[in-house]
Amino acid sequence: MTNISSHSIEFSTNGNTHIIDITHKIQKAIKDSGIKEGNVTLFAIGSTTGLSTIEYEPGLVGTDVAEMYQKIAPYSVPYEHNKTWGDDNGAAHLRSTLTGSSLVVPVLDGELTLGTWQQIIFIDFDTRPRSRKVIVQVLGEK
Amino acid sequence: MTNISSHSIEFSTNGNTHIIDITHKIQKAIKDSGIKEGNVTLFAIGSTTGLSTIEYEPGLVGTDVAEMYQKIAPYSVPYEHNKTWGDDNGAAHLRSTLTGSSLVVPVLDGELTLGTWQQIIFIDFDTRPRSRKVIVQVLGEK
Amino acid sequence: MTNISSHSIEFSTNGNTHIIDITHKIQKAIKDSGIKEGNVTLFAIGSTTGLSTIEYEPGLVGTDVAEMYQKIAPYSVPYEHNKTWGDDNGAAHLRSTLTGSSLVVPVLDGELTLGTWQQIIFIDFDTRPRSRKVIVQVLGEK
Numbered sequence: 001m002t003n004i005s006s007h008s009i010e011f012s013t014n015g016n017t018h019i020i021d022i023t024h025k026i027q028k029a030i031k032d033s034g035i036k037e038g039n040v041t042l043f044a045i046g047s048t049t050g051l052s053t054i055e056y057e058p059g060l061v062g063t064d065v066a067e068m069y070q071k072i073a074p075y076s077v078p079y080e081h082n083k084t085w086g087d088d089n090g091a092a093h094l095r096s097t098l099t100g101s102s103l104v105v106p107v108l109d110g111e112l113t114l115g116t117w118q119q120i121i122f123i124d125f126d127t128r129p130r131s132r133k134v135i136v137q138v139l140g141e142k
Numbered sequence: 143m144t145n146i147s148s149h150s151i152e153f154s155t156n157g158n159t160h161i162i163d164i165t166h167k168i169q170k171a172i173k174d175s176g177i178k179e180g181n182v183t184l185f186a187i188g189s190t191t192g193l194s195t196i197e198y199e200p201g202l203v204g205t206d207v208a209e210m211y212q213k214i215a216p217y218s219v220p221y222e223h224n225k226t227w228g229d230d231n232g233a234a235h236l237r238s239t240l241t242g243s244s245l246v247v248p249v250l251d252g253e254l255t256l257g258t259w260q261q262i263i264f265i266d267f268d269t270r271p272r273s274r275k276v277i278v279q280v281l282g283e284k
Numbered sequence: 285m286t287n288i289s290s291h292s293i294e295f296s297t298n299g300n301t302h303i304i305d306i307t308h309k310i311q312k313a314i315k316d317s318g319i320k321e322g323n324v325t326l327f328a329i330g331s332t333t334g335l336s337t338i339e340y341e342p343g344l345v346g347t348d349v350a351e352m353y354q355k356i357a358p359y360s361v362p363y364e365h366n367k368t369w370g371d372d373n374g375a376a377h378l379r380s381t382l383t384g385s386s387l388v389v390p391v392l393d394g395e396l397t398l399g400t401w402q403q404i405i406f407i408d409f410d411t412r413p414r415s416r417k418v419i420v421q422v423l424g425e426k
Contacts, residue, residue, distance in 0.1 A: 002144040002286040004179055004282055006250055037288055039325050039421060041181050043248050047197040047260040052381045055331040059364035060377050068357050068378045073210050080201035093202050094210045097194045101260075102246050104386050106327050106419045108290055113419045118331040118385075135248045135255045137181060139281075139423075140288055144286040146321055146424055148392055183323050185390050189339040189402040215352050222343035232344065236352045239338045243402075244388050277390045277397045279323060281423075 005033035007136045013124035016075075017066045017095070021056045022134065023119045026105075027112060029136045036110045038140015042103045042120070045133045048092035050099035050123035053114070065123075069095050075127065092125035099123065107140060147175035149278045155266035158217075159208045159237070163198045164276065165261045168247075169254060171278045178252045180282015184245045184262070187275045190234035192241035192265035195256070207265075211237050217269065234267035241265065249282060289317035291420045297408035300359075301350045301379070305340045306418065307403045310389075311396060313420045320394045322424015326387045326404070329417045332376035334383035334407035337398070349407075353379050359411065376409035383407065391424060 007029045013020060022042075030040060044051050054060055072095070079090025105120065106113045114120070124130055149171045155162060164184075172182060186193050196202055214237070221232025247262065248255045256262070266272055291313045297304060314324060328335050338344055356379070363374025387404065390397045398404070408414055 002288070004144070006179060006248065037290060038423070041246050041248055043246075043255055045255060045257040045260065047195060047257060053331060053385050054381045055365075055377055057365065057368065059366075059368040060374065060381075063364040064374055064378055065381060068382070072214065072356065080205040081197075081199065082201075084199065084201040090202065090206055093197055094206055097196045097202075097207060097263075098210070098241065099382065100242060100245075100384060101195050103384075104246050104325050104327075104388050106290065106325055106421045108419075113327055113329060115329040115331060118329065121381075135250075137248045139180070146286070148321060148390065183388050183390055185388075185397055187397060187399040187402065189337060189399060214356065222347040223339075223341065224343075226341065226343040232348055235339055235344050236348055239336045239344075239349060239405075240352070240383065242384060242387075243337050246388050277392075279390045281322070 003035060003142060005138045008133050009136055010133050013130050013132055015124050015126045015128045015130055017069055018124045019061045020122045021119045022122050026120055026136055030107055030138050033138040034142045035138045035140040036142060037108060039104050039106045041137045043135040044101040048089055048096050048126040049101050050096055051101055051103040052099060052121055053118050054121050055117040056119040089127045095125040145177055147280045150275050151278055152275050155272050155274055157266050157268045157270045157272055159211055160266045161203045162264045163261045164264050168262055168278055172249055172280050175280040176284045177280045177282040178284060179250060181246050181248045183279045185277040186243040190231055190238050190268040191243050192238055193243055193245040194241060194263055195260050196263050197259040198261040231269045234269060237267040287319060287426060289422045292417050293420055294417050297414050297416055299408050299410045299412045299414055301353055302408045303345045304406045305403045306406050310404055310420055314391055314422050317422040318426045319422045319424040320426060321392060323388050323390045325421045327419040328385040328406060332373055332380050332410040333385050334380055335385055335387040336383060336405055337402050338405050339401040340403040373411045379409040
């Protein structure tokens with residue numbers, strides 16, 4: 001029989017393309033659900049966020065990822081979004097749309113099917129510290 | 143008991159990175175399905191399309207998103223795709239592969255778990271007006 | 285009744301943004317599962333991989349896609365990842381995080397709901413040939 005177990009996790013970020021490893025929180029939600037085979041759907045609430053996977057090491061997480069996004073959608077450009085709303089986070093919205101705020105990862109034997117050097121990350125593209133919420137929904141068989 | 147309710151929505155676009163808010167159509171499919179807890183899988187049929195989320199406001203939707211994609215994969219470049227097929231939409235294909243044509247959003251209490259300023263969008267990257275179809279599949283418990 | 289059928293597919297790549305059409309392997313897993321209505325969740329194991337869709341033709345697959353990624357995250361840049369680990373694949377990690385390693389496609393009448401010119405692709409961004417594994421999980425009703 002298929003079960004659905006919906007949770008949410010909450011945490012604080014520094015903004016400015018702060019990258020947070022949320023793998024352990026997801027794994028805990030899976031364990032709590034008792035589900036052994038199925039998948040977990042993650043969804044980041046907010047239009048300046050991203051979800052993806054990465055090898056979570058300081059070079060990529062502290063420098064390289066931010067520099068890539070700074071080339072694609074620089075923070076300092078006078079976006080129409082900023083002019084219209086007196087805001088300063090147009091780049092954050094663009095990065096979010098490009099990266100995606102949804103992620104589905106299979107679960108086998110009660111474990112995420114990640115590679116050894118592959119972690120699940122939340123990226124906060126906004127230009128200030130934020131409190132964030134990610135929906136974690138485990139679906140499958142116990 | 144888990145139910146699956148598969149629909150499709152159809153609409154016309156202007157092409158050229160036209161961004162359409164499809165949130166209300168998705169919400170209606172969820173309501174029609176009667177499913178209260180689960181998720182909705184969206185899939186855009188066609189290789190010059192994209193699905194993502196955004197704060198749907200004129201600055202981002204009318205200008206900023208198009209300018210970001212124009213930097214990443216400009217429409218006017220003489221792509222191999224265009225030379226091979228006498229086509230002009232190589233950029234549209236590249237933008238689609240990068241953006242993704244699939245999106246999964248959790249459903250709780252019969253509602254999408256979107257943020258207040260977070261809408262679901264279809265992007266038509268093609269270089270001409272098109273008729274489009276998105277598969278909307280709701281899965282979960284009533 | 286909802287069924288879950290979890291498989292994996294394995295194959296070799298050349299690395300260096302090698303793009304492989306895995307559509308037929310996914311379709312075979314769906315057929316083997318006997319599931320007629322539902323969806324298939326794909327997940328690429330490894331932090332230098334990507335999953336997406338494309339019109340699988342030589343112009344895009346052999347040239348255009350690689351050139352787009354070479355603009356976004358060039359292979360030859362001295363990334364912090366490379367300096368820290370004596371590695372040379374920082375660009376591969378960045379491309380993977382941006383592209384995504386997860387994909388969900390609906391299944392109707394036992395078939396993927398792809399467009400006529402829309403195939404499912406695995407991209408190996410790493411800088412050397414690799415053996416790869418993709419989880420293929422079919423979920424739905426028979």
